[in-house]
Amino acid sequence: MADGSRPVEDLHLRNLSKKFGDVAAVDDLTLTIPAGSFFALLGASGCGKTTTLRMVAGLEDPTGGTISIGDKDITGLRAFERPVNTVFQSYALFPHLDIFENVAFGLRRRKVKDVSAQVEQMLALVELGPMARRKPAQLSGGQQQRVAVARALINRPDVLLLDEPLGALDLKLRRQMQIELKRIQVEVGTTFVHVTHDQEEAMTMADTVAVMNSGRIEQLGHPADIYELPRTVFVANFLGQSNLIQGAPAGHSGDDVLVSAFGETFAVPAARSFAVGTDVIVGVRPEKMTILDLVDEHRVPEAHNRVHGRVTDVSYTGVSTQYLVMTPWDQELIVFEQNVVVGDRCEVGDEVVVHWSTQHTFGLDGSAGTSVGVDPEVLALEAAAQALIADAPES
Amino acid sequence: MRWLRRNLIGIIAILVLVYLFIPIAVVIALSFNNPSGKFNTSWNEFSLDAWKNICGVPGVCSSFVTSIQIGLVSTLIATLLGSMIAFGLVRYRFRGRGTTNLLIFLPMATPEVVMGASLLALFLNLRFPLGMGTVMVAHIMFIISFVVVTVKARLQGMDPRLEEAARDLYASPRATFRYVTFPLVLPGIIGAALLGFSLSFDDFIISFFNAGTLVTFPIFIWGAAQRGIPVQVNALATLVFVVALLIVLGAQFVGNRRRKALEAPVPEPILVDRLSRS
Numbered sequence: 001m002a003d004g005s006r007p008v009e010d011l012h013l014r015n016l017s018k019k020f021g022d023v024a025a026v027d028d029l030t031l032t033i034p035a036g037s038f039f040a041l042l043g044a045s046g047c048g049k050t051t052t053l054r055m056v057a058g059l060e061d062p063t064g065g066t067i068s069i070g071d072k073d074i075t076g077l078r079a080f081e082r083p084v085n086t087v088f089q090s091y092a093l094f095p096h097l098d099i100f101e102n103v104a105f106g107l108r109r110r111k112v113k114d115v116s117a118q119v120e121q122m123l124a125l126v127e128l129g130p131m132a133r134r135k136p137a138q139l140s141g142g143q144q145q146r147v148a149v150a151r152a153l154i155n156r157p158d159v160l161l162l163d164e165p166l167g168a169l170d171l172k173l174r175r176q177m178q179i180e181l182k183r184i185q186v187e188v189g190t191t192f193v194h195v196t197h198d199q200e201e202a203m204t205m206a207d208t209v210a211v212m213n214s215g216r217i218e219q220l221g222h223p224a225d226i227y228e229l230p231r232t233v234f235v236a237n238f239l240g241q242s243n244l245i246q247g248a249p250a251g252h253s254g255d256d257v258l259v260s261a262f263g264e265t266f267a268v269p270a271a272r273s274f275a276v277g278t279d280v281i282v283g284v285r286p287e288k289m290t291i292l293d294l295v296d297e298h299r300v301p302e303a304h305n306r307v308h309g310r311v312t313d314v315s316y317t318g319v320s321t322q323y324l325v326m327t328p329w330d331q332e333l334i335v336f337e338q339n340v341v342v343g344d345r346c347e348v349g350d351e352v353v354v355h356w357s358t359q360h361t362f363g364l365d366g367s368a369g370t371s372v373g374v375d376p377e378v379l380a381l382e383a384a385a386q387a388l389i390a391d392a393p394e395s
Numbered sequence: 396m397r398w399l400r401r402n403l404i405g406i407i408a409i410l411v412l413v414y415l416f417i418p419i420a421v422v423i424a425l426s427f428n429n430p431s432g433k434f435n436t437s438w439n440e441f442s443l444d445a446w447k448n449i450c451g452v453p454g455v456c457s458s459f460v461t462s463i464q465i466g467l468v469s470t471l472i473a474t475l476l477g478s479m480i481a482f483g484l485v486r487y488r489f490r491g492r493g494t495t496n497l498l499i500f501l502p503m504a505t506p507e508v509v510m511g512a513s514l515l516a517l518f519l520n521l522r523f524p525l526g527m528g529t530v531m532v533a534h535i536m537f538i539i540s541f542v543v544v545t546v547k548a549r550l551q552g553m554d555p556r557l558e559e560a561a562r563d564l565y566a567s568p569r570a571t572f573r574y575v576t577f578p579l580v581l582p583g584i585i586g587a588a589l590l591g592f593s594l595s596f597d598d599f600i601i602s603f604f605n606a607g608t609l610v611t612f613p614i615f616i617w618g619a620a621q622r623g624i625p626v627q628v629n630a631l632a633t634l635v636f637v638v639a640l641l642i643v644l645g646a647q648f649v650g651n652r653r654r655k656a657l658e659a660p661v662p663e664p665i666l667v668d669r670l671s672r673s
Contacts, residue, residue: 059559079562080570086563092556096578105574106564151564 008035009070011056011159011191016065017215018051025051027215029065033159033193033208038185040194040206044238044375048215049195053161056193057086069158080109085152086161090168091144093136099123099147100132106155122154125184142173149181153188162194166201178205199239203227211235213373227285231274233364236283237373243289243333244370245282245307249275257363262329266305266361273363281366287336288360291323294351306355307333311346321345325354419636426629433623445626452625458615459631465527465602465611466595469534474588476535477542478580484543485550499544502537510537511604518605525607533601538591545590549583589642596635 011033018026026048033039041049054060056067058079066075074082085106093102100119101108107115123129126146136144145165152160165181166174182205185192196202202209203223210220211234219226219235230236236244247261256267259280266282275281284305291311292299300306312332313324316339323335323346335354346352371379399406425435429442450456483489484496502510514533518525557579561571599613606614616628 057563059562079559080565080567084563086560088556088560088563090556092554092560094557094560094575105561105566109565109567109570109574155564 008189008191009072009158010035011193012066012068013052013056014066014068016052016055016067017063018048018055018060019063024215026055026062029215029217031210031217031220033191035191036189037207038182038192038194038205040196040202040209041212042196042199042202042209042239043212044197047212049197049212050163052212053086053163053193053195056159057084057161058082059086083158084161085155085157085159086163087145087148087152087165089164091136091148093144093147093151095136098133098135099128099139102136102147103151103154105151110155118154122150125153125187126150141169142177145169145177146180149184153184153190156188157190159191159193162192164196165194166196166198174201181205203239209239211239213238228360229272229362230283230364232372233281233366233368233370234373236362236364237371241286241334242283243286244364245331246366246370247280247282248278249280256358259363262327264307267303267358268361268363269358272361275363275365277365277367279366281364281370283362283364284356284360286322286334287320287338289333289335289354289356291325291335291337291346292353292355293346294353297353300353300355301357304355304357305361306353308351308353309333311348311350311352314345314348316345325352422629423633423636426626426633428626428629430626435624435626435629445630449627449630452627454610454615455625455627455631458610458612461527461609462596462612465530465534466592469531469538469595470588470591472531473535473538473591474542474584477539477587478546478584480539481543481546481550485547499540502540503544507598507600511601514601515604525605526609529605529607530602530609530611533605534595534598537598537601538594541590541594542584542587545587546580546583549580553579593639 013029013031013033016026016029016031017024029048029052041052043049051060055062058074058077058081062075066073068074069083074084094105097105100116100123103122104115104119107118112118120129120132123132126149128143128146128150131139131143131147136147139147145168148165162181166177169177178201181192194202194206206223208220209223209226211218211226213234219231226235227240230239230242233244236242245261245266247259247266250258250260250265252258252270253267255270257270257273257275257280259266259268259275259282261282268282273280282305294308297306307325307327309325309327311323312326313322315322318339320336320338323337325333325335327333333354424438426445427441427443428435428438429440429444430436431439445451480495480499484492484499511533514529514536515525517523518529523529553576557575558571561575562568566574597613599611599617602611603614603617610618612631616624619625619628
């Protein structure tokens, strides 16, 4: 704890699983969440992240496995016996109690003496002192959110669980609250476990991000490490955007693994390649790529991977320009280019060469295809757009 | 013509209200009457006799007290049982739950004459002595339905996460019920009890079948109507009306105050300022 009264300890999940009927919501999950860290469980809805959180809170019984804090096994403890508190999605503030009593609720249930001093201190931390005697319904969304945090944190839990805590707020307020929550976490030093489907939120707030997919953890690490070097197609697509090209292994060259795809050969540093079988996917983040007019191809450095193509779309977004480039094998690549130089942009229809450093290339196991982890709605939209284009009369 | 078009709704509203309140006004006015003959139907002269001597006619006050007693006891028992039934129906999945949900509505749908007569047949067959006991049993039976329906609606409207939040904040199952569930359902239970009491106090048909020699207030009035209703009945009716009115006004007042407090402007803390400084 920040006051040093109790040492903070790691949260361990061992072989944790939860089945609803035949469906495994959480599948043999083993995870250590370091004490005092801001840990984010990131995944699409239905990936098991909320179920995991509810099992830690004691609101859901695991089908198998154990949960412990330090050496203490808490799997068998009921929700009200655990040194764990939750900030619920949509807050679940008690509507019949005022803000003061909402925050004091946990202390009163544990028969703590001198409640008011602690409550006032806590309300000061979340800057809601003057609101103490108001009812939750009289507060704005952001204020309710802070009451929910205060109500949980005042109990000085070993672990604070946050279930999509910012989901109900509008975008601007959400950005503010992200900074605010991070500040509170640093101030109190409690372990925060944050469940979210918003990858940007997970990356800005957490020290460690675990990307979850169908009840399992796909990849775990510092947000920057995961982003720069995704290990699975799911992570490459779910966390940010990636250009993924399906290919096959084609030998070695020095420290690089070679991959051939559609007649081109790409080099991937061996340390950045996670492909094992005969299907390999070459990947690169859109902002790592540079776009050049075809006549300038001689300026592409020798050690870079390159793809020829034709510009099909240009979107100017102020900070950067987004290009869509159609490759000879009819795949659209996304390229982000910083608007450092004014003017001199490529235009739709230009023949171009796109290149990037091998050091930014990653290799993935390609047996499941390139679209794992892409939002199904995006896929549906793309399919619909393709159909529209195919149906349009030639002009 | 234009004036009429603009104010037509107001005029109709006033007429409807007059239509609704004239009977009540007549009852109240006649409680201050000194009737010339046996029947208290036309105004004769102002008098406070009935109010000064409210129990002056034999049977008026005793029947009034009987009805209050039946109402209180029946409401208490029915509210207790009905609330528990509602909790059971909402919180647990068990065999026959759907059937129970349906059967609970039956007393509300059955015509009172039919229910009164069949209850009487039941009591006679069981050789159960008619009196206050049988009337209470009958009242409890039909009040329960209303209580279950009201409390169930309240429970179903409650966010299940509130109870989870309580459990998460160190409240044992008992404490969760006491500090979260019960306070949140209480307005529903109180509403159900008020409704139940007024239904019981008011009931004539079912009571008449099952009262035996017992005289409730409605039964007394019905009997008195044959010979001329004493002015005291008007006075008591006025009294009941005033009490009911005070309860309604009180509830309105509390509601208004709460609404006003909710509408009070809430100053936003200077969060943005502080963030941009840091």
